[in-house]
Ligand SMILES: Nc1ncnc2c1ncn2[C@@H]1O[C@H](COP(=O)(O)OP(=O)(O)O)[C@@H](O)[C@H]1O
């Protein structure tokens with residue numbers, strides 16, 4: 001059986017985040033990866049040097065090419081840049097009836113560069129979240145989407161409930177930005193229960209692309225027909241291995257190691 005996943009996201013020339021992280025993750029999890037580019041970024045481990053969005057028509061046509069021929073068992077969105085691109089993506093997802101949709105609401109790169117226009121946040125809430133299966137905000141993204149300050153796990157649970165009210169079936173609020181304590185905790189909410197995915201916090205500066213990689217791993221597992229809880233568990237193990245076995249390349253915040261999980265499984 002060949003499982004297929006489509007990523008709709010921006011290109012990171014440095015290879016650690018964006019489309020590149022997604023396709024590497026799909027491949028590592030034995031899922032055939034396809035892509036629709038939304039923007040080209042000139043980017044490396046030191047930051048983002050340039051952002052060049054594609055036209056909404058170019059994004060729509062790439063999705064159309066994939067949808068009318070290959071199809072997709074699951075779809076992920078990453079950097080979407082503008083409200084116009086969000087609208088065409090939502091319309092194409094509906095056209096092809098894609099239900100296994102994972103939305104990583106990428107807003108700002110770790111170095112501070114904006115990857116989504118401020119006015120596009122409300123388009124995410126009105127057009128994309130109501131048709132998505134899973135949304136995976138980090139803490140600042142969850143704050144931007146809910147207008148709520150998040151400090152504690154209880155705050156995250158409250159934010160997850162608010163996001164669920166927008167129509168998304170599962171909310172995962174990631175804990176990478178909560179640097180209190182020895183552990184990272186990702187909180188999953190399915191509309192009635194909370195589940196916690198905990199791992200040892202790794203003390204490293206090489207975390208470029210963690211969010212993209214984590215959401216891509218969820219998408220790959222959903223493409224195989226796994227449940228959301230199973231998919232998040234695998235994604236947590238995948239990202240833990242990828243961060244632990246750092247590559248140490250570049251002069252700044254380096255990428256994670258996308259082959260570490262596979263090598264660990266093979267041992
Ligand atoms: N230092 C770390 N040690 C272990 N896990 C981490 C670390 N930083 C992030 N993670 C994990 O990586 C994933 C992405 O989280 P996060 O960094 O919050 O997302 P983003 O890259 O979107 O800001 C989550 O599963 C989170 O728990």
Ligand SMILES: Cc1ncc(COP(=O)(O)OP(=O)(O)O)c(N)n1
Nearest residue numbers: 010017018109110208209210211212
């Ligand atoms: C093209 C592109 N897309 C997304 C991101 C953000 O990736 P993320 O996984 O949140 O990691 P950081 O950039 O925050 O380290 C990106 N940088 N570029």
